[in-house]
Amino acid sequence: VDRLLTPKQVARAIGVSESSLKRWCDQGLIPTIRTNGGHRRLPLAGVMQYLRDARQSLVDPEVLGLPRTTGAGPRVVERAEPRLRDALIAGDEETSRQIVLDLYLAGQRVAPICDEVVARAFHRIGGLWDCGDLEVFQERRGCEICFRVLQELLTWMPRPPVTAPLAIGGTPEGDPYRIPMLMVEMMLREAGWRVSALGSSLPFDTLAAAVERLRPRLFFLSVSHVDDAESFVAGYERFYERASEAMVAVVVGGQGLREEIRERMRFAAYCENLARLGEFVATLDTGTVEPAASLDSGLPLAGDLSGGDPPGGQA
Numbered sequence: 001v002d003r004l005l006t007p008k009q010v011a012r013a014i015g016v017s018e019s020s021l022k023r024w025c026d027q028g029l030i031p032t033i034r035t036n037g038g039h040r041r042l043p044l045a046g047v048m049q050y051l052r053d054a055r056q057s058l059v060d061p062e063v064l065g066l067p068r069t070t071g072a073g074p075r076v077v078e079r080a081e082p083r084l085r086d087a088l089i090a091g092d093e094e095t096s097r098q099i100v101l102d103l104y105l106a107g108q109r110v111a112p113i114c115d116e117v118v119a120r121a122f123h124r125i126g127g128l129w130d131c132g133d134l135e136v137f138q139e140r141r142g143c144e145i146c147f148r149v150l151q152e153l154l155t156w157m158p159r160p161p162v163t164a165p166l167a168i169g170g171t172p173e174g175d176p177y178r179i180p181m182l183m184v185e186m187m188l189r190e191a192g193w194r195v196s197a198l199g200s201s202l203p204f205d206t207l208a209a210a211v212e213r214l215r216p217r218l219f220f221l222s223v224s225h226v227d228d229a230e231s232f233v234a235g236y237e238r239f240y241e242r243a244s245e246a247m248v249a250v251v252v253g254g255q256g257l258r259e260e261i262r263e264r265m266r267f268a269a270y271c272e273n274l275a276r277l278g279e280f281v282a283t284l285d286t287g288t289v290e291p292a293a294s295l296d297s298g299l300p301l302a303g304d305l306s307g308g309d310p311p312g313g314q315a
């Protein structure tokens with residue numbers, strides 16, 4: 001459930017008077033709801049969206065439950081990566097949180113935050129662990145911290161309308177990796193999708209059942225680890241057959257999809273990172289025209305117009 005703040009709290013966090021803040025609420029700059037008694041309450045997600053859009057700095061971030069030094073970190077991805085890596089290795093959750101939140105509040109998109117900062121930090125952490133320079137507990141602890149921080153970011157993202165296209169996905173059996181899947185969820189949410197992450201280590205048969213039952217527009221599969229290439233490829237092919245019968249686009253990604261495995265798979269797209277995923281989904285016809293509006297105009301829904309071909313010039 002979204003945390004509710006009072007105008008007084010938000011005014012203190014930003015460093016403006018309560019009356020200015022109430023005026024902004026009444027002008028619709030910050031989403032506001034009213035209590036039964038008529039008092040204004042501000043959902044935290046809406047406040048975060050406002051801070052991000054307005055690039056508003058904070059004088060007392062702790063009032064919002066944010067790290068004390070929020071706003072003091074790098075706003076560019078290049079400088080953030082080495083700092084995040086060190087903080088994750090040291091198990092410093094508040095600094096890790098601050099680094100990621102600062103980038104988001106500075107208006108950075110999900111794809112560069114995830115691809116260029118978080119994933120890159122983990123690729124380096126994996127390398128250090130491989131060379132014996134890191135303890136397993138440090139890598140594992142870094143994962144836990146990262147997962148919590150990204151989940152927090154997800155709760156701040158605006159909720160998509162019920163008419164938004166649906167994407168579902170997960171990781172295949174034997175693949176316990178949760179961070180890349182969470183990143184895909186964030187990326188799609190930012191692009192306006194409804195997303196239902198099914199979980200990790202799921203057998204292909206149950207993934208196919210989910211596709212048939214939920215009929216999403218898009219299915220995403222994240223593969224970081226493949227135990228046995230033969231059974232993976234065979235299981236995936238059975239899944240893909242059922243997904244294509246259900247007319248569901250399948251997008252795949254992850255470090256486990258080495259070229260020799262990829263070339264034995266069928267898919268709508270393979271994306272090496274979230275930036276590519278963003279480009280791919282922009283080409284998908286998601287038919288988000290309001291049903292009522294299209295009935296009024298007597299025109300068919302957007303989905304019927306293009307016949308499933310990507311609309312030109314969008315990617």
Ligand code: B12
Nearest residue numbers: 115119122123126177178179180222225253254271273277
């Ligand atoms: C954390 C970690 C683990 C954790 C995972 C915890 C968890 N619940 O998430 C645990 C402890 C489970 C683990 C176990 C193992 N691990 Co490990 N692990 C890592 C580590 C350090 C980070 C993984 C991670 O989350 N990275 C961050 C993500 C976000 O990066 P990413 O996966 O590249 O994702 C990006 C893109 O690939 C893409 N993407 C990914 N998925 C998708 C999906 C779609 C649809 C799209 C569009 C894009 C996309 O977008 C992302 C953002 O840019 C990596 C090091 C590394 N190089 O990443 C090793 C690594 C992946 N592990 C490795 C190994 C060897 C293992 C073990 C076999 C070790 C062992 N001997 O037991 C086991 C295997 C267990 C298993 N059954 O899979 C190797 C894999 C080598 C290989 N190619 O097969 C790596 C590369 C480390 C290394 N240098 O050797 N590991």
